[in-house]
């Protein structure tokens with residue numbers, strides 16, 4: 001299979017690096033609008049093959065979509081990242097036109113591709129990719145919840161003094177500082193609810209740290225993060241190409257599920273060779289459903305901007 005990653009910046013290159021190391025495809029194409037950037041990063045990564053022992057062929061392209069032809073999976077990371085003090089939503093003015101153009105170009109050459117959207121504001125960019133592509137909804141997946149859930153586990157593991165690998169924890173809703181919903185009631189340490197070990201105050205601190213996880217990193221680094229976003233993007237690609245049927249929180253088109261319609265929002269889904277294959281109903285309680293509805297309202301008002309494009 002061929003996989004394309006659009007945007008060879010911090011996140012795109014890290015997604016590509018993880019895909020190559022895991023040998024998720026025979027051929028990997030990196031594409032960027034900036035002259036030489038994708039070719040250079042592809043060559044640099046290629047030179048790690050003899051050190052890391054992988055056989056994936058990696059090529060770069062400066063905006064030549066014919067090189068991406070026949071891709072089975074395309075990951076969109078093109079667009080600007082936020083700076084300290086900004087919200088993801090403020091990126092919409094620049095990124096909407098980029099994501100729209102990229103989606104159209106990709107589909108001209110890879111009409112059967114499964115598209116993963118990473119560019120921010122991710123929930124609205126996923127909606128935009130769905131609308132501008134017209135392809136079946138199962139082939140458009142926004143990546144945010146996998147990353148947010150990994151951060152949730154990171155903060156939980158610090159609070160519990162345990163390995164993040166022994167934790168089960170999911171973030172649903174929007175991929176925004178105020179719209180994401182870490183489902184603390186369902187978080188477990190090897191099947192035992194974390195509320196058994198953490199006070200209400202400790203749990204609330206984990207939830208609020210998780211919600212501003214991206215902003216915390218942006219403040220420290222001066223631009224947004226890439227290691228965990230890159231690993232999260234590759235985990236999603238892996239579940240598709242290996243048909244793993246992982247249960248991940250992803251941004252997908254809702255048609256009544258979780259009480260919402262005409263919106264793309266983060267919910268638990270099964271990911272396999274057909275893209276997202278099924279939404280799993282977590283049976284939210286009244287408070288969680290109210291938070292989900294509030295998150296949907298915020299994302300929906302952001303989506304209104306798409307009508308002006």
Ligand SMILES: NC(=O)C1=CN([C@@H]2O[C@H](COP(=O)(O)OP(=O)(O)OC[C@H]3O[C@@H](n4cnc5c(N)ncnc54)[C@H](O)[C@@H]3O)[C@@H](O)[C@H]2O)C=CC1
Nearest residue numbers: 007009010011032033078079080081118119120122143229
């Ligand atoms: N959904 C998520 O969980 C996450 C989303 N992000 C988002 O991912 C995006 C990329 O972030 P970074 O890689 O850090 O930014 P970056 O600035 O390092 O890379 C973006 C790349 O996109 C390229 N680009 C711009 N317009 C293009 C076009 N029309 N066609 C092809 N390439 C184009 C740029 O030349 C640049 O190389 C941002 O919008 C950021 O907010 C970042 C982390 C996590």
Ligand SMILES: O=C([O-])CC(=O)C(=O)O
Nearest residue numbers: 082088120214215224225
């Ligand atoms: O924080 C940002 O702007 C980038 C992002 O989406 C994340 O790292 O979660």
